């Protein structure tokens with residue numbers, strides 16, 4: 001008899017714990033994205049390789065895939081740009097509704113080394129933007145991303161860049177939709193993107 | 198004419214095999230060494246490969262050298278708190294009985310001071326120095342800029 005009551009109490013406790021856990025999962029899953037990012041419209045004003053100033057208004061009606069990187073980056077940046085290239089190929093005709101942007105966080109050196117040739121080597125649709133220090137800082141702050149120049153005597157030109165390696169998806173009206181963490185395969189990006197187009 | 202075609206076929210068939218072959222030194226086996234093409238020689242190149250330690254003693258990769266780069270180094274891409282950086286690293290552990298890899302987004306050979314642009318289809322020698330097993334030279338195959346993994350049968354990234 002006492003054992004049975006103990007069992008009931010234990011079962012009840014387990015039930016409460018399960019419900020609490022479930023609620024926790026639901027709320028922790030939802031809260032940060034839908035509430036915090038609802039009306040977040042990151043912006044930028046940066047020159048392309050021809051020196052034309054580009055802003056989100058130029059791409060109104062298109063989805064943007066935005067990556068902050070630098071061309072002197074042989075490991076992380078090519079990996080992400082290769083995924084973006086794959087996405088653009090796999091989109092077929094729908095690719096015209098998507099504009100990939102590569103925003104340089106190392107603009108002075110990237111312009112010297114040649115920015116457009118670098119992005120074109122991955123996919124002709126990727127548009128490279130490189131501003132001055134202030135324009136770059138402003139774009140990064142608007143996207144809430146981090147980049148930093150770190151002095152390193154052993155690195156080419158004596159410095160390295162650290163940066164946020166995620167890929168950002170911006171909607172046709174300029175709303176921040178989501179980010180794809182570094183290493184997200186092209187197939188996963190495509191699966192998320194296609195129903196939106 | 199027929200002989201020329203045949204010879205061409207042999208050369209093309211042999212090239213990927215060089216980079217895909219397994220090279221051994223002591224208990225260490227190295228395979229699938231590949232790199233990405235570069236535009237010009239002003240940006241650093243990269244090297245990826247797979248290392249298996251078949252022995253019962255831990256080893257470590259402590260250096261890389263190649264005639265095509267003035268300053269080759271081991272780097273490790275670290276993504277922490279959403280920030281990627283790639284510090285120079287002194288060694289990559291290759292524990293006994295395990296496989297370790299230079300792979301995109303992790304440890305990689307960083308080839309600074311390239312003496313020439315790396316073109317798709319080229320290959321170059323790379324000498325790896327292991328703490329215990331010593332030196333071994335592998336052939337690195339240069340793939341396209343957007344390559345994600347070695348182009349070998351059963352390749353691992």
Ligand SMILES: [Cu+2]
Pocket residue numbers: 074075272273283305306307
């Ligand atoms: Cu590196």
